[in-house]
Amino acid sequence: MDAPVTTLEAADIARVMAMLPHRYPFLLVDRVIDIRGDEHGIGIKNVTINEPHFQGHFPENPVFPGVLMIEGMAQTAGVMCIIASGSTPKSVFFLTIDKAKFRKPVLPGDTIEYHMNRIQRRRTMWWFRGEAKVNGQIVAEAEVGAMISDR
Numbered sequence: 001m002d003a004p005v006t007t008l009e010a011a012d013i014a015r016v017m018a019m020l021p022h023r024y025p026f027l028l029v030d031r032v033i034d035i036r037g038d039e040h041g042i043g044i045k046n047v048t049i050n051e052p053h054f055q056g057h058f059p060e061n062p063v064f065p066g067v068l069m070i071e072g073m074a075q076t077a078g079v080m081c082i083i084a085s086g087s088t089p090k091s092v093f094f095l096t097i098d099k100a101k102f103r104k105p106v107l108p109g110d111t112i113e114y115h116m117n118r119i120q121r122r123r124t125m126w127w128f129r130g131e132a133k134v135n136g137q138i139v140a141e142a143e144v145g146a147m148i149s150d151r
Contacts (some may be wrong), residue, residue: 009037011079019082020075021091025052028072029079029114035087038084038126044075044090054108060136062067064106070097073130081126081148089151095125096145098110104139106132111141124148 011019011032020027029043047064054062071094078092106112113130119127125147132140 007055008009011083016079019079019090022075022083024090026071027075028068029075032076032079035080035083036041037123039118041076041080041116043072043079044114045072045112045114047108047110047112049108053109062108062110064110064112066140067099067117069102069106069112069132070100070142070144072112073114073116073128073132073140073142073145075145076116077126077130077146080116080118081146085148091151093149094144095147095149096127097145098145100120100140100142100144102140104134104137106134110134119143121143 013030016029016032016087026113028045030046032043033042049062053065057065074094081092082090112134115131115133116128119129126146127143129137129143
C-alpha cells in the first residue's frame with residue numbers, strides 16, 4: 001500500500017481504492033481533495049447516467065438516490081480516518097447516521113462535493129458533519145459516525 005495521504009494532498013481514485021474496500025457500483029467517491037487530516041476533507045463524485053441505480057431510480061426521471069449521497073459522505077470520512085490513523089491497513093465501519101436531510105435532487109451530469117468536517121473523535125471512533133453540494137448549493141446533509149480497526 002502507498003504511504004498515506006498527508007495534509008492538503010489529494011487522493012485520486014487509485015489512492016481511494018487502495019484505502020477503501022468498496023468497488024463498483026458501491027464506490028461512491030471518485031477522489032478526495034483538500035484533505036486536512038481528519039479535520040476536513042472534500043470528496044468528489046461525478047454522477048453519470050451509466051450508473052446501475054438509474055435503471056430503477058427512476059428510468060423516466062433519473063434522480064441520484066439520497067442514501068447513496070450519505071454513503072458517499074461516509075466513504076469520504078472513511079478516507080479521512082484512514083489518513084489520520086497512519087499507514088497500517090485499516091477497515092472503516094459505518095456506525096451512525098443522524099440529522100439526514102435531502103434538499104434538492106441530484107441528476108446525471110452533476111458533480112457532488114462531499115464537504116466533511118470532524119465533530120468529535122474518541123480513540124477509534126469519529127463523528128463527522130457532512131454537506132453534499134452541487135454547484136455550491138446544499139443538496140443533502142447528515143452527521144455520520146465511523147469506527148476504524150486493523151484489517
